[in-house]
Amino acid sequence: MTQSLVILTGSGISAESGLGTFRDTDGIWAKFDWQVLATPEGFRTQPENVHEFYNARRAGLKKAEPNAAHFALAELEKAWIARGGDFLLVTQNIDNLHDRAGSERLIHMHGELNKMRCEHCGYIHEAFDEITVDLPCLNCRQAGGLRPHVVWFGEMPLEMELIYNQLESCDLFVAIGTSGTVYPAAGFSQIAKQVGARCIEINLDDTETSPIFDEHRKGMATQAVPAWVAEIVG
Ligand SMILES: [Zn+2]
Numbered sequence: 020m021t022q023s024l025v026i027l028t029g030s031g032i033s034a035e036s037g038l039g040t041f042r043d044t045d046g047i048w049a050k051f052d053w054q055v056l057a058t059p060e061g062f063r064t065q066p067e068n069v070h071e072f073y074n075a076r077r078a079g080l081k082k083a084e085p086n087a088a089h090f091a092l093a094e095l096e097k098a099w100i101a102r103g104g105d106f107l108l109v110t111q112n113i114d115n116l117h118d119r120a121g122s123e124r125l126i127h128m129h130g131e132l133n134k135m136r137c138e139h140c141g142y143i144h145e146a147f148d149e150i151t152v153d154l155p156c157l158n159c160r161q162a163g164g165l166r167p168h169v170v171w172f173g174e175m176p177l178e179m180e181l182i183y184n185q186l187e188s189c190d191l192f193v194a195i196g197t198s199g200t201v202y203p204a205a206g207f208s209q210i211a212k213q214v215g216a217r218c219i220e221i222n223l224d225d226t227e228t229s230p231i232f233d234e235h236r237k238g239m240a241t242q243a244v245p246a247w248v249a250e251i252v253g
Contacts, residue, residue, distance in 0.1 A: 023105040025182075025189040026092065027207055031196020031222060032240045033112050036083045042198065057171045066152050066163075073167045074149045077132055081147075085120035088195070088244035093121035098252045100124075107185045111197060111204055113169050128176040128204065134168035137161070143168055176203060186210045193219045193247075196240050199228035208232065221247060 030040035040046040048057075055061035056072045092108060099106045108125045110117055113132040117125055135146040142158035144165070155162045170176050186192065192211030199205050199220075208218050208231045220232040221243045229235060236243050 023189045024099055024191045025185050025211065026108045026193045026195060027197055027204060028108065028110045028112060028195045029197025030112060032088050033114050033116055035239060035241050036086045036116055038079065038083050038114055053172060058173060059171060062166055070150050070152065073132065080114050080132055083114065083116065085116040086241050088240035089116045089120035091245040091248040092117065095248045095252060096122055096124060109182055126178045126182060128178060128182065130169035130177060132169065135165045136168040137164045138166055139164040179203065183210065187214055189214065189216045192216045193221065195221045195244060199226040
C-alpha cells in the first residue's frame with residue numbers, strides 16, 4: 020500500500036460550498052481590482068478598501084459550509100494515518116472549510132481569511148470578524164499594522180520548505196479542483212512525478228498540467244472526491 024500521500028486542493032473544492040473562485044474568467048479577480056486588493060502596495064495606499072473587501076469575504080465564509088469533498092478528505096486522513104501512512108493536505112484556499120470538516124494535517128499555503136498579521140511585530144491573531152485600520156494589535160498594542168494573513172501577489176507562499184520535503188518523499192500525489200497554472204503549486208505534480216509518485220488529478224476539466232498525471236477523474240468535487248476516497252477507505 021502507498022505510504023506517503025500529499026493532496027493539493029484549489030478553489031474548485033470550495034466552489035460547491037458557494038465560495039467564489041478567484042482566478043476564473045468569472046471569478047473574484049474579474050470583478051475586483053487585485054492590484055489594490057491583493058498586493059502589499061495596494062494595502063499601503065488603500066488599507067480601508069482592502070479591509071472592506073476581506074471583511075466581506077469573511078462574512079461570506081461564515082455562511083458557507085464544508086461540502087462532501089471536504090468531509091471525504093478528513094475521513095481519508097484518519098483512515099490513512101490509522102494504517103500507518105503519512106499524510107499532508109495542502110490547500111491554496113484561504114477559507115476554513117477543510118478545518119471545519121475535520122482535517123488536521125493541513126497547510127494553508129496562501130494564508131487564512133480568518134487570521135490577521137501585525138506588520139509592526141509579526142504577531143498572528145485570529146480574525147473572525149471585521150478588521151479596521153484603527154484596530155490595535157493584541158501583542159504590541161500599535162494600531163494600523165493589522166493586515167489579512169493571506170499571501171498576496173508577489174509574496175512567497177507559506178510553509179514551502181515543509182511542503183517540498185513532503186513532496187520529495189511522497190508515493191501518491193493528488194491534485195483536486197486546481198487549475199495547475201499558478202506557481203509554485205503548479206510545479207508540485209512535476210516534483211512528485213520526478214520522485215516516482217503516482218499522480219492523480221480530480222477536476223471538472225483537463226488542465227495545462229494534465230499530461231503529467233497518471234490518472235484523471237473528471238467531475239464535480241462533491242461527487243468525484245467521495246467516490247475516490249471510498250475506493251481507498253473501502
Ligand atoms: Zn503587533
